[in-house]
Amino acid sequence: MFKIVEKSLLADNIYKLRIEAPRVANSALPGQFVIVRVDEQGERVPLTIADFDKEDGTVTIVIQTIGASTKKLCALNEGDYIADFVGPLGNPSEFVHLTEEELRSRHYLFVAGGVGTAPVYPQVKWLHEHGGNADVIIGAKTASMLIYTDEMARVANNLYVATDDGSYGFKGMVTAKIKDLIDNEGKHYDECVAIGPMIMMKFVTLTTREYSLPTTVSLNALMVDGTGMCGACRVSVGGKIYFTCVDGPEFDGHQVDFDEAMRRQAMYRNQEAHANDKHNHKCNCF
Amino acid sequence: MANKIPRVVVREQDAQVRATNFEEVCYGYNLEEAQTEASRCLNCKNPRCVAACPVNINIPGFIHHLLEGDLKAAADVIHEDSSLPSICGRVCPQETQCEGSCILGIKGEPVAIGKLERFIGDWSLDNEAESVAKVDANGRKVAVIGSGPSGLACASDLAKMGYDVTVFEALHKLGGVLVYGIPEFRLPKEKIVAREIDTLRKLGVKFETDVVVGRTVTIDELLDNEGFEAVFIGSGAGLPRFMGIEGENLNGVVSANEFLTRANLMRAYDEEYDTPIYVGKRVVVVGGGNVAMDAVRTAKRLGADATIVYRRSEAELPARREEVHHAKEEGIEFKMLTNPTRVLGDDKGWVTGLSCVEMELGEPDESGRRSPVEKAGSDLTVECDVVIMALGTSPNPLLKHTTKGLETNRRGCIVASEEGATSREGVFAGGDAVTGAATVILAMGAGRKAAKAIDEYIKSK
Numbered sequence: 186m187f188k189i190v191e192k193s194l195l196a197d198n199i200y201k202l203r204i205e206a207p208r209v210a211n212s213a214l215p216g217q218f219v220i221v222r223v224d225e226q227g228e229r230v231p232l233t234i235a236d237f238d239k240e241d242g243t244v245t246i247v248i249q250t251i252g253a254s255t256k257k258l259c260a261l262n263e264g265d266y267i268a269d270f271v272g273p274l275g276n277p278s279e280f281v282h283l284t285e286e287e288l289r290s291r292h293y294l295f296v297a298g299g300v301g302t303a304p305v306y307p308q309v310k311w312l313h314e315h316g317g318n319a320d321v322i323i324g325a326k327t328a329s330m331l332i333y334t335d336e337m338a339r340v341a342n343n344l345y346v347a348t349d350d351g352s353y354g355f356k357g358m359v360t361a362k363i364k365d366l367i368d369n370e371g372k373h374y375d376e377c378v379a380i381g382p383m384i385m386m387k388f389v390t391l392t393t394r395e396y397s398l399p400t401t402v403s404l405n406a407l408m409v410d411g412t413g414m415c416g417a418c419r420v421s422v423g424g425k426i427y428f429t430c431v432d433g434p435e436f437d438g439h440q441v442d443f444d445e446a447m448r449r450q451a452m453y454r455n456q457e458a459h460a461n462d463k464h465n466h467k468c469n470c471f
Numbered sequence: 472m473a474n475k476i477p478r479v480v481v482r483e484q485d486a487q488v489r490a491t492n493f494e495e496v497c498y499g500y501n502l503e504e505a506q507t508e509a510s511r512c513l514n515c516k517n518p519r520c521v522a523a524c525p526v527n528i529n530i531p532g533f534i535h536h537l538l539e540g541d542l543k544a545a546a547d548v549i550h551e552d553s554s555l556p557s558i559c560g561r562v563c564p565q566e567t568q569c570e571g572s573c574i575l576g577i578k579g580e581p582v583a584i585g586k587l588e589r590f591i592g593d594w595s596l597d598n599e600a601e602s603v604a605k606v607d608a609n610g611r612k613v614a615v616i617g618s619g620p621s622g623l624a625c626a627s628d629l630a631k632m633g634y635d636v637t638v639f640e641a642l643h644k645l646g647g648v649l650v651y652g653i654p655e656f657r658l659p660k661e662k663i664v665a666r667e668i669d670t671l672r673k674l675g676v677k678f679e680t681d682v683v684v685g686r687t688v689t690i691d692e693l694l695d696n697e698g699f700e701a702v703f704i705g706s707g708a709g710l711p712r713f714m715g716i717e718g719e720n721l722n723g724v725v726s727a728n729e730f731l732t733r734a735n736l737m738r739a740y741d742e743e744y745d746t747p748i749y750v751g752k753r754v755v756v757v758g759g760g761n762v763a764m765d766a767v768r769t770a771k772r773l774g775a776d777a778t779i780v781y782r783r784s785e786a787e788l789p790a791r792r793e794e795v796h797h798a799k800e801e802g803i804e805f806k807m808l809t810n811p812t813r814v815l816g817d818d819k820g821w822v823t824g825l826s827c828v829e830m831e832l833g834e835p836d837e838s839g840r841r842s843p844v845e846k847a848g849s850d851l852t853v854e855c856d857v858v859i860m861a862l863g864t865s866p867n868p869l870l871k872h873t874t875k876g877l878e879t880n881r882r883g884c885i886v887a888s889e890e891g892a893t894s895r896e897g898v899f900a901g902g903d904a905v906t907g908a909a910t911v912i913l914a915m916g917a918g919r920k921a922a923k924a925i926d927e928y929i930k931s932k
Contacts, residue, residue, distance in 0.1 A: 208687045222643055228737060228746040229643075254745055269643040271681040409737065409746070412641050412683055413867050414651070414709040415729035419720055426713065426720065431869065445720055448820045452722045456747030 187270040190243060192263050195332040198250045199300055200259045201235065207242030209272045215308040216278030216403065216435055219246065220411040222269035223257045230254050231408045231430075233304030233380075234273060235333075244270070247303035247332065253460040274411045275434045278308055278378075279401070280317065288317040294366070294374040294398075295321040295341075296359050296389050298381020302333045304403065305380050306340070313340040320372070321345070322362050324385065328353035359385065360392040367396055374398055379438060383450060387443035394439055402438035404429045407450060420446050478580035479508040486800035490771050493655045493740065495662075496797055497561075500583075505590040509538040512582050515574060520584060523572035526916040528552045530569055530584055533591060546595040549588060554624045554919065557596055557663050559912050560589025562653060562761075566792045568912075596666045608675070609633040611929055614699040616684045616870070619647020620911045621902030622705035623671060624918030625925075630674040632926050637699075638671075639682040644736060647707055648903075649911070651736040652728070654765050656772070657794070660735075685869035690877075694897060700932070701897045701925045704870060704885060705918055708903035712862045714757070718814030719860075723751065723822030727758070727766040727861035734769050750775050751856035755825050757811055758861030759783065764794040766859045767803050777803050780853065782810040782830050782843045806853065808832070808843065814858055824854045866904045874898070882907060891921030892928075899925055 191203035209219060213234055220229045236245035250256045261267065280288065293312060297305040302323050309319045321341040325331045326349045338344045346354030347362045355362050359381075366372040377400040379389040386402040393400040406418035406429040418429035423440035427433065482498040483489075489496055500508060512534045520530045529548050536545035549556045565571070565585035573581030595601055613629050615622045618640040626636045644650050646664045658664065672678070682688060684706070693699045711726035713719050730748070733739040737746035754770040756763050759781035770777040779798070781788065784807050788795055799805070806827075813826040829849035832841035871879045878886040878894035884907050891899040901917030903909055 208682065212687055226738075226744045228744075257745075269681050271641070271643070271683060271687070273686055274683065409729060409732050410642060410651075412709070413869070414711070415732050416711045416713070416726040417729050419713075421720060431867075445820070448722060449720065453747040453749060456749065460745055460747065 186266040186268060189261055189263055189265050189267065192261075195247065196330050199247060199330070199332055200250070201245060201247050202258075203243045203245045204267070204270055205242060206244050206270045206272075209270065210237045210242045210244050211239050213237040213244060213273040214277035214281050215311045216281070216304075217273035217275050218304075218411075218434060219244065219270060219272030220274060220408070221246070221258065221267060223254065223261070224268050227257065227268065228254050229269070229409055229411065230258070231274070231405070231411055233301075233403070233405070234307060235303035236307055236310075244272075247300060249300040252457050256461075271411065275430060276432075278311075278435060280308075280312065285316045288312065288315055291317065291375045292373060293317065293319040294363070294372075294377045295319055296324070296363065296377060296379040296381070296385075297321060298324045298359060298379075298385040299326075299330065300332070301381030301385075301403075302331075302337070305378070306333050306336055308378065309337060310340045318342050320366070320374070322347060322359050322366075324348070324359035324362070324381070326350065358388070360388050363389065363392050376401065378403075383443060383447045386438060387447075390438035390441070390443070400438035401435050402441060403434045404436060404441070404446060405434070406430075406446065407452060419449070476507065476511050478511065478583055479504045481583070481586050486797075486802075489656065490801040493772060495659050496656050499593065500586055500590045505587055506538055506540070508583050508587060509534045511575065512538075513574060519572040519574065520569040520582075523568050525568065525910070525912045526552045526919070528569075528588075534582070534584075534587060537587060537591060542591065542594050543600055545591045546600045549591055550595075550601055553912070553915065554627045555620060555667055555911070555915055556588050556592030558592070558620070558649060558658060558667065559915065560585050560587075560592050561658050561663075562791075562911050564791045564910065593663075596663070596670075599670075601670060606631060606633040608635065610635060612637070612697075612699045613925060613929075614639060614693045614697075614702045615705060616690075616702065617641075617647055617705040617707055617902075617904075618645040618668070618678065619649060619705060619707050619902065619914065621707075621904075621914035621918035621921075622647065622703065623667065624915040625703045625705060625901070625922045626676045627671055627674065628919050628922035629925060630671065630676045632922070634926075634929075635675075637677040637679060639684050639688075640678065640680045641683040642736065643680050645678055645680065651732045652762065652765070654731065654735055654769055656768070657765065683869070685873040690870065690874045690895075690898060700929050701899060703891070703918070703921050703925060704893070704898065704900035704904055705902045705914070706867060706870060706904045707914075708864045708866045708908045710865045710867055711860065712864065713860055714811065714862060716811060716813055718816055718822075721814050721816040721822050722820050723749065723816075723856055724814055724858045724860065725749075727756070727762045727859050728864065730766050730859050731762070731769060734773070740773055748773070749857065752776065753855040754778070754857040754859060755780050755853055755855040756859045756861055757781075757825075758863075759788040759790060760861060760863070761790045761794055763861035764790045764798050766861050768798055768801060770857070770859070771801055771803060775857070778806055778853065778855070779803060780806045780809045780811060780825065780827065782808065783840065784808055784832060787840050809851070809853075810843065810845070811858075812850075815852065822856050822858055824852050825858055827851050827853055864903075864908050866907065870904075889920070890924035891917060892924060897928065899928075
């Protein structure tokens with residue numbers, strides 16, 4: 186059992202939970218994820234790591250309540266326990282293997298979309314602590330859905346916020362902001378890292394391809410065990426099949442077959458809708 | 472003459488009924504039936520069944536005690552060589568091992584050794600009869616990675632020798648393949664697997680679930696920072712294979728591991744549980760082993776029309792005979808000598824069928840089985856909305872990548888001696904992680920051999 190030591194609401198339907206999990210906190214690196222199972226009946230849900238603290242043995246996750254399982258998880262409070270918290274899973278980001286000298290000479294552009302902003306934070310924080318350079322674009326539909334802007338501002342070289350409706354920062358999509366930075370502000374980047382909804386990552390890669398800007402994406406495929414056993418998270422990258430859980434979750438975005446990945450994500454949509462109805466029927470807390 | 476008595480038919484759940492539930496198929500013998508069956512054993516001077524058993528259980532010995540009504544003595548005889556008789560009695564391929572070499576089988580039916588082992592194993596669990604010689608705790612720590620058959624057997628023996636054993640399991644439930652792979656209708660989880668694990672708890676074995684060794688903690692950290700003097704790797708062979716044919720990433724194509732994990736471990740068939748499972752109306756399972764039979768029978772129980780597609784003929788099916796027999800009784804269709812060439816899908820990317828070719832048997836290959844060759848112009852389409860690939864599994868490369876100096880072969884299996892010693896000092900391995908996918912009994916045997924080697928290693932330090 187794993188204790189929730191802190192819970193807060195970050196934006197509409199987006200919660201932050203800090204979980205006591207010393208083994209996971211001790212081994213976690215940027216880019217990795219965890220699998221959470223709320224209770225005995227719960228499914229195993231892969232979630233990205235938003236922060237970790239080796240000193241106090243906690244790991245932070247950020248969850249958007251979309252289906253029955255995420256709603257169940259977010260209905261818990263500080264002091265409650267979740268049944269299972271496994272990780273860190275997947276490979277750490279490539280840059281953790283670089284020397285500080287190499288890091289100093291490289292310029293990263295992070296593009297974070299919606300709840301995908303949370304897993305970008307530990308990557309930018311790590312670069313900041315190791316002498317790296319990272320500009321960050323955070324995209325959201327509207328100002329009230331922005332998360333992690335203050336934390337990110339503290340660790341990014343430059344932070345740019347883009348909202349679809351212009352209610353905060355740049356008005357427009359993150360892809361327009363990428364073009365704006367490169368075309369109008371004369372920015373040069375060695376690598377782009379995009380984390381967010383699949384559709385956003387697809388369009389970011391289409392944009393960065395125009396600039397021949399190498400782009401890493403972090404895929405949030407369906408998973409059961411998260412350790413390479415089930416193959417539910419199969420993804421085509423450069424025409425070859427990989428398992429997101431053990432070969433990823435980060436891949437060369439220009440090689441990923443996003444249309445297939447999005448289609449595969451919808452594999453259990455009917456069953457999930459049914460589970461959601463069942464959950465809403467049982468509990469009136471939302 | 473003892474051998475004039477026909478083999479006692481074991482009671483089973485009605486095929487029509489059981490094809491709609493997940494209760495155990497076979498009820499097993501009662502004492503009277505077990506003793507009648509035991510009376511058939513000829514008590515051979517040179518018992519071929521013992522030689523054919525991968526762990527050489529003294530089969531005539533335990534059968535003799537059973538016949539005399541001394542069930543405790545029968546259990547003690549089995550426990551000398553096997554830690555998991557309730558499980559092996561249910562899942563061993565007896566027809567190619569003990570029963571396959573029984574003298575009675577030459578002219579008639581062999582003694583039902585598996586059913587007798589199961590009877591004694593279950594009696595032993597019911598009566599907590601496993602003898603535990605009291606050994607003082609020696610305070611020396613050993614880590615066991617994986618709670619499947621090899622890990623449980625290794626942990627059990629080490630605990631009996633006085634070691635302080637911790638078993639690390641990656642999943643949230645203990646039992647490994649016994650829990651995520653083999654279905655409830657073949658191996659009951661609470662009644663059998665959980666009780667075998669409780670026996671280990673009583674021996675003082677500690678369990679930590681949710682620990683993926685290689686990620687959550689490494690073998691080097693266990694040895695260097697956590698005070699473990701030796702590590703046993705029993706992490707199995709969990710990585711599913713796919714065929715590499717067109718259309719394999721369509722929605723509706725899953726590995727048998729995924730399908731069975733959703734059903735068994737996550738209990739997706741139970742409305743109370745949250746994990747979804749996609750069954751469709753017509754399911755095709757590709758493969759002919761036990762895992763293929765488990766998947767196809769699970770699909771049937773979830774309401775689908777279910778078919779096995781296998782590239783060789785029925786004689787070559789690697790599954791246990793009993794499972795094939797049960798599957799047929801339950802209404803599973805078998806398409807033999809048929810090999811998939813492409814998965815067909817609709818414009819939305821969902822499976823609509825499986826394109827196949829007919830095969831015929833040619834020359835024997837290195838496994839001694841006649842290898843299938845395509846019949847020219849024999850293309851056919853099997854309509855279905857789900858395709859389950861049950862083509863075998865390989866060991867997970869995670870431990871190799873995260874453990875310095877741990878040697879593996881080109882199939883990804885850990886290189887280990889007969890006793891389980893690996894290329895890394897203090898690190899032992901056994902079971903499917905070493906051999907590739909094999910049987911519960913071989914894994915159990917390897918775990919026990921490694922326990923002995925670990926004891927010798929630690930004592931010689």
